Amino acid sequence: MPPTKEEVFEKIQEALVDALGVEDDEVTPEATMVGDLGAESIDFLDIVFRLEKAFEIEIPRSELFPEDILTNAQYVQDGKVTDEGLAELKVRMPFADLTKFEANPVVQEFGNLLTVSDLCRYVESKVGATD
Amino acid sequence: MRWFWIDRFIEFESGKRARSVKNVSLAEEHLHDHFPAYPVMPHPLVIEGLAQTGGLLVGEVNQFRERVVLAKITKAVFHGQAGPGDTLTYTSTLDDMKPDGAVVIGTSHIGDQLHAEIDLMFAHLDPSQVDREQFVPADFAGWLRMLGLYDVGRDANGDPLQMPPHLLEAERAAGQEPRST
Numbered sequence: 001m002p003p004t005k006e007e008v009f010e011k012i013q014e015a016l017v018d019a020l021g022v023e024d025d026e027v028t029p030e031a032t033m034v035g036d037l038g039a040e041s042i043d044f045l046d047i048v049f050r051l052e053k054a055f056e057i058e059i060p061r062s063e064l065f066p067e068d069i070l071t072n073a074q075y076v077q078d079g080k081v082t083d084e085g086l087a088e089l090k091v092r093m094p095f096a097d098l099t100k101f102e103a104n105p106v107v108q109e110f111g112n113l114l115t116v117s118d119l120c121r122y123v124e125s126k127v128g129a130t131d
Numbered sequence: 132m133r134w135f136w137i138d139r140f141i142e143f144e145s146g147k148r149a150r151s152v153k154n155v156s157l158a159e160e161h162l163h164d165h166f167p168a169y170p171v172m173p174h175p176l177v178i179e180g181l182a183q184t185g186g187l188l189v190g191e192v193n194q195f196r197e198r199v200v201l202a203k204i205t206k207a208v209f210h211g212q213a214g215p216g217d218t219l220t221y222t223s224t225l226d227d228m229k230p231d232g233a234v235v236i237g238t239s240h241i242g243d244q245l246h247a248e249i250d251l252m253f254a255h256l257d258p259s260q261v262d263r264e265q266f267v268p269a270d271f272a273g274w275l276r277m278l279g280l281y282d283v284g285r286d287a288n289g290d291p292l293q294m295p296p297h298l299l300e301a302e303r304a305a306g307q308e309p310r311s312t
Contacts, residue, residue, distance in 0.1 A: 061231070
């Protein structure tokens with residue numbers, strides 16, 4: 001039986017508390033992984049390991065971190081993602097809310113915008129979570 | 132290489148668990164400064180010893196073909212101190228193994244007493260991003276023998292663990308074949 005969205009959130013919260021050393025109440029849906037929770041690049045590997053274990057899923061790196069799009073000259077110009085690149089990102093990451101990023105699509109800022117709820121939606125889609 | 136923070140493997144179950152020992156000795160110079168008249172085995176060097184134990188456990192799973200590096204210390208809790216004359220027994224258990232890396236749970240004991248709990252995360256370096264070798268293969272083979280990995284090592288069937296062919300070949304090419312006992 002697939003987990004509920006609440007169960008997904010609780011497991012993600014636990015994984016983030018363990019991986020990042022933050023308190024339960026800091027892990028809110030709107031919290032950004034990098035800005036609010038202080039995640040660094042190596043923490044993402046730790047988080048992926050924990051989520052894969054907790055939900056028994058596989059998380060290919062490119063699904064959560066689309067490095068191939070963000071480093072592709074076709075999709076990035078002058079350090080900003082082009083419209084074509086944004087369209088690609090939306091297809092690759094339907095779980096992510098990219099509206100803030102679209103307003104100022106600076107490649108460097110991409111990592112800073114991923115929120116806890118983006119992560120929740122991603123896992124929900126992988127496990128077929130119910131309400 | 133001189134950066135050995137384990138002395139010898141006492142157990143090595145391929146893909147599962149490894150145990151090693153580290154003898155703390157007043158002959159180690161850093162103890163005279165850490166601290167003057169009060170020698171204490173530095174905690175970071177205990178972590179390094181567990182990283183070496185766990186890192187070789189992880190590396191051996193893929194016959195030492197992957198470049199394994201310590202990526203994150205996920206937990207390091209110390210319950211006491213070790214000093215000269217103590218023998219630390221490090222136990223590393225493979226908790227999770229993936230293409231990108233591995234998670235290892237570790238403990239340090241002084242006799243029966245729990246000295247530290249150290250959990251570590253290793254990453255496999257992406258060959259497309261890092262081109263050079265991590266260690267000179269013939270040297271690396273020599274260290275593994277020196278640490279007794281193949282004296283105590285057991286494979287998944289419980290049979291004696293064998294050095295992988297590419298390391299044996301490197302030893303032969305370097306003229307460093309092991310002395311037979």
